[in-house]
Amino acid sequence: MQIPELAIDVSHLVTHYGSRKILDDISFQARQGEIMVIMGGSGSGKSTLLRHLLGLHQPTSGSIRLLGKDITQLNADQMYDLRKNMGVAFQGGALFNSMTVGENVELPLREHARLDENTMRIMSRMKLEVVNLAGFENLMPAELSGGMIKRAALARAIVMDPRLLFFDEPSAGLDPVVSAELDELILILRDAMNMTIVVVTHELESAFKIADRITVLDQGRILMSDTVTAVRASDNPRIQSLLNRTPRNEAINPDEYMERLTREIF
Amino acid sequence: MDIQIEDRLPFKLVRLSGDVDLHSSPRAREAILNALKLKMPLLVELSAVSYMDSSGVASLVEGYQTARKQGLEFGLVAVAQSAMNVLKLARLDKVFPIYDSLDEII
Amino acid sequence: MNTLLSFVAQVGQRSLQSVREIGYHAALLAEACYWLLFGRWRRQPVRLGAIFREAVGVGVNAIPIVALASFATGMMLAIQGIYTLRTFGAEGQVVLGISLSVTREFAPLITGIFVAGRSGSAIAARIGTMQISQEIDALRVIGINPVRYLVAPLLAAMLLTLPALTVMSDLIALFGGALYCAGELSLPIGIFFARTFEVLVAQDVIHGVLKSLIFAVIITLIGSANGFNVTAGAEGVGRATTRAVVLGCIGIILADMVFTFLTSR
Numbered sequence: 246m247q248i249p250e251l252a253i254d255v256s257h258l259v260t261h262y263g264s265r266k267i268l269d270d271i272s273f274q275a276r277q278g279e280i281m282v283i284m285g286g287s288g289s290g291k292s293t294l295l296r297h298l299l300g301l302h303q304p305t306s307g308s309i310r311l312l313g314k315d316i317t318q319l320n321a322d323q324m325y326d327l328r329k330n331m332g333v334a335f336q337g338g339a340l341f342n343s344m345t346v347g348e349n350v351e352l353p354l355r356e357h358a359r360l361d362e363n364t365m366r367i368m369s370r371m372k373l374e375v376v377n378l379a380g381f382e383n384l385m386p387a388e389l390s391g392g393m394i395k396r397a398a399l400a401r402a403i404v405m406d407p408r409l410l411f412f413d414e415p416s417a418g419l420d421p422v423v424s425a426e427l428d429e430l431i432l433i434l435r436d437a438m439n440m441t442i443v444v445v446t447h448e449l450e451s452a453f454k455i456a457d458r459i460t461v462l463d464q465g466r467i468l469m470s471d472t473v474t475a476v477r478a479s480d481n482p483r484i485q486s487l488l489n490r491t492p493r494n495e496a497i498n499p500d501e502y503m504e505r506l507t508r509e510i511f
Numbered sequence: 512m513d514i515q516i517e518d519r520l521p522f523k524l525v526r527l528s529g530d531v532d533l534h535s536s537p538r539a540r541e542a543i544l545n546a547l548k549l550k551m552p553l554l555v556e557l558s559a560v561s562y563m564d565s566s567g568v569a570s571l572v573e574g575y576q577t578a579r580k581q582g583l584e585f586g587l588v589a590v591a592q593s594a595m596n597v598l599k600l601a602r603l604d605k606v607f608p609i610y611d612s613l614d615e616i617i
Numbered sequence: 618m619n620t621l622l623s624f625v626a627q628v629g630q631r632s633l634q635s636v637r638e639i640g641y642h643a644a645l646l647a648e649a650c651y652w653l654l655f656g657r658w659r660r661q662p663v664r665l666g667a668i669f670r671e672a673v674g675v676g677v678n679a680i681p682i683v684a685l686a687s688f689a690t691g692m693m694l695a696i697q698g699i700y701t702l703r704t705f706g707a708e709g710q711v712v713l714g715i716s717l718s719v720t721r722e723f724a725p726l727i728t729g730i731f732v733a734g735r736s737g738s739a740i741a742a743r744i745g746t747m748q749i750s751q752e753i754d755a756l757r758v759i760g761i762n763p764v765r766y767l768v769a770p771l772l773a774a775m776l777l778t779l780p781a782l783t784v785m786s787d788l789i790a791l792f793g794g795a796l797y798c799a800g801e802l803s804l805p806i807g808i809f810f811a812r813t814f815e816v817l818v819a820q821d822v823i824h825g826v827l828k829s830l831i832f833a834v835i836i837t838l839i840g841s842a843n844g845f846n847v848t849a850g851a852e853g854v855g856r857a858t859t860r861a862v863v864l865g866c867i868g869i870i871l872a873d874m875v876f877t878f879l880t881s882r
Contacts, residue, residue: 299758325660328760329533339755342746353759356661358533360566364540367569371601405533406564406597437600 251310252277252409252441253298258307260297266465267293271307273460273470277408278439280431282452285462286487294462295413295445299333300324311409329357332402336413338394340386340401346373347382350401357405372400376430392423399427403434410434410442416451424448428455449488453477461487514542519617522584523551528559531567531594540570547577552584554616563594568603575607586610641846642838645764649772649837652765661762667770668777675736675771676778680785682735686727687786691793694718698794699801708802715794716813717821721881724786725825726873729832732779733865737840740771741861744844745854753845768841775833783829787822828876835868 251274258271268290275281285291296302298309300316308315314327340349350369354360360368373379376396386394395415402410412431416424428451435442446452452459453473460470463483469476476484512535515526523546531539546553555571557563571587578585586608590598598604610616656662698711744767747753756763795809843857843864 296754299754301754301757322659325760328758331758333755333758335751335755337750339751341752341755342750352761354533356759356761358566360533360537361540363573364536364566364569367572368565371565371569371572371603374601404565433600437596439596 250276252279252312253281253443254308254310255298256308256310258294258297258304258309260293260302260304262293268297268304269465271462271465271467273467275441275443275458277441278435279457280435280442280444280455282456282459283443283445283462284447284449284452284459284487286447288464289462290465291445291447291462292413295411295443298443299331299411300328329405330408331411332405332407332409333411334395334398334402334413334415336417338386338398340394340397342386344386345382346378346384346386346389346397349386349397350382350404353401353405369400369404372404373397375403375434376400377426392419392427395419395427396430399430403438403440406438408440410440412442412444414446415444416446416448424451431455449490463487512539514538516542516546519554519613521552522554522617523549524554524556524613526556526559527567528561530561531563531570533564533566536564536566536570539567540573543570543574544577547574547581547583550581550583553578554586554588554610554613556588556613557591557594558589560591560594563591563597565597565601567594568597568601571607572603584608586616588613588616638842642842645768645838645842645845646772646834648764649768652762652769653773656765656769661765663765663769663773667766668773671770671774672778674739675732675774676782679732679735679778679782683728683731683782683786684789686731687724687789688793690723690727691715691719691790691795692797694723694790695794695797695801699798711798711802712794712804712809712812713816716791716817719790719794720787720817720821720825722825722873722877724790725783725828725832726869727790728779728782728786728829729836729869729873730866732775732782732832733836733839733869734862736775737836737861737865738858740837740840741843741847741857742854743767744841745847745857748845748847749850749854763845768837771841772834772837775837776830779829779833779836780826783825784822787825824880828873831872831876832869835872836865839865839868 253273253275255274256272258268259266260268271294273281283291283294297304298311304317308317310316311327312330314323316324316327319327340346341352344352347366347369350372351365354365354368370379370382373382376399378393378396378400381389381393381397386397389397399412402412415427415431419427431442431444432455434440444452444455456473458470458472459476461468461476461484468481468484469479477488479485512527512529512531515528517524517526525542525546527539529535543553543555553574555574575585588610589612590609595604598607652661653663694715695711698714699708702708702711702714744753747767753763756766791810791813795804795806798804798809799806840861843861847853847857
């Protein structure tokens with residue numbers, strides 16, 4: 246198996262929603278085995294960036310290379326094959342409510358591999374062991390707590406031993422202890438499996454704990470994509486205000502401001 | 512992936528080599544379960560395994576449990592690093608009898 | 618001038634939206650059929666188990682309500698028919714009236730409307746909920762095409778069960794009519810059915826069954842499309858279910874009219 250040096254290589258990505266530009270000239274890289282945290286406040290475009298990385302939308306321009314393949318150019322079959330190497334844990338878990346936890350975790354195996362029933366059961370239970378949900382495979386998602394849902398979603402994301410793992414807001418809505426456990430789990434996964442892990446979050450503490458490198462997004466642009474130390478040391482005022490949690494305080498352009506307030510009235 | 516089956520009395524020895532992945536692990540599973548049908552203690556040698564994923568480990572788990580049910584000895588020999596990582600992740604390194612080399616047990 | 622302009626703009630926008638929506642439904646139908654026919658060769662077969670489960674959900678479970686509605690409709694047709702025909706002294710002809718209207722019109726229509734009410738909303742609610750909880754996205758990133766996984770088995774199940782329900786509805790409605798005629802006209806039930814089969818030709822039943830196939834497509838597409846297009850959270854799901862039922866019923870009645878117009882002249 247050939248492993249390209251760069252697991253993720255995004256270059257000059259531009260995306261629009263309708264006529265509004267959401268992401269503007271986004272470029273960043275992540276090496277195999279690296280934990281890349283994408284940070285930014287709400288409305289910074291980080292969710293949109295994640296959706297493009299997952300191949301859920303076509304960008305206006307630019308390229309997204311995952312494991313050496315440009316997903317903006319792949320056909321459906323090639324994308325299908327690439328998806329075997331990608332795992333995704335969504336913010337709300339996105340477990341299928343009509344299936345048990347075990348069936349949820351097994352689903353990717355059923356779709357992608359021809360394995361014996363026993364093998365699939367053992368594999369899914371092994372992954373539930375990894376996320377500390379052993380013995381929960383027969384429960385329905387509705388019977389789980391928020392933290393358990395995230396862990397079950399993580400088990401489903403890693404059941405195929407993917408080389409790329411995407412994790413959307415692992416700590417959102419969780420108490421500090423549970424979210425610290427998830428952070429720990431992310432580190433263990435990277436160390437054991439040499440996965441490249443992309444974590445989208447707005448939690449500073451968690452970001453600094455797990456990240457090898459951090460990409461900071463603001464209003465659809467990259468402010469910085471660098472090591473944790475470099476981000477901490479940055480003197481960019483927007484990054485500083487993000488780090489110190491101060492509300493943004495920008496210069497106001499009076500003409501534009503008045504225009505926004507009185508548009509279609511005068 | 513290649514499978515070699517040898518007699519190392521009193522053991523049956525299954526040697527796996529190459530990639531044991533989603534594609535090839537069903538064959539490894541079959542070889543292990545078939546070898547156990549001979550009612551002999553079984554060793555699985557993994558030194559030449561270049562990559563092993565969870566489906567390979569799951570096959571080992573199934574083999575080990577089958578052996579235990581029949582009161583047969585079962586062990587892993589010379590576990591390659593990638594396979595060891597998967598075993599460790601699920602804390603199975605503390606469950607399987609693992610030997611560094613064949614000399615250690617035979 | 619300004620209001621006129623904005624009115625025209627609004628009409629234009631609405632029409633554009635309708636055209637877009639019709640296009641979306643057509644694309645959805647094409648894709649669902651594609652997966653049903655060729656999924657096997659694309660390594661993504663539509664599983665028989667899924668079709669069976671859906672068939673139980675939309676078809677088998679609808680039997681009691683469709684049966685009840687059909688029975689009542691048959692009886693209502695008999696009451697109304699005898700009342701109307703009595704003015705001409707032609708009560709005897711009521712069997713002809715009931716047989717034709719049940720098989721060609723009422724059985725498929727009643728079945729369609731009730732399944733639209735039961736399942737159209739359920740489909741929209743299920744897919745809509747999956748949309749807002751990112752389950753649809755989860756399917757896509759696992760590599761499962763949502764149309765193949767959710768819509769194709771449903772479409773197959775609808776196409777299988779709606780005609781069957783319609784035939785069942787035919788029989789039960791006729792039985793309802795026969796029962797009333799037995800009481801009112803002292804017409805034995807055996808004779809009623811014998812006469813029914815005398816006047817009916819296979820084409821009448823086929824006419825009704827063909828309609829039910831069209832209704833099956835309409836219910837599935839409108840339900841799924843409204844589900845997939847949910848954006849605004851739980852409220853959006855509520856709106857989508859209502860819309861699926863209303864548009865489903867209107868779609869059925871309009872399609873019925875067009876189909877009857879084209880085939881009954």
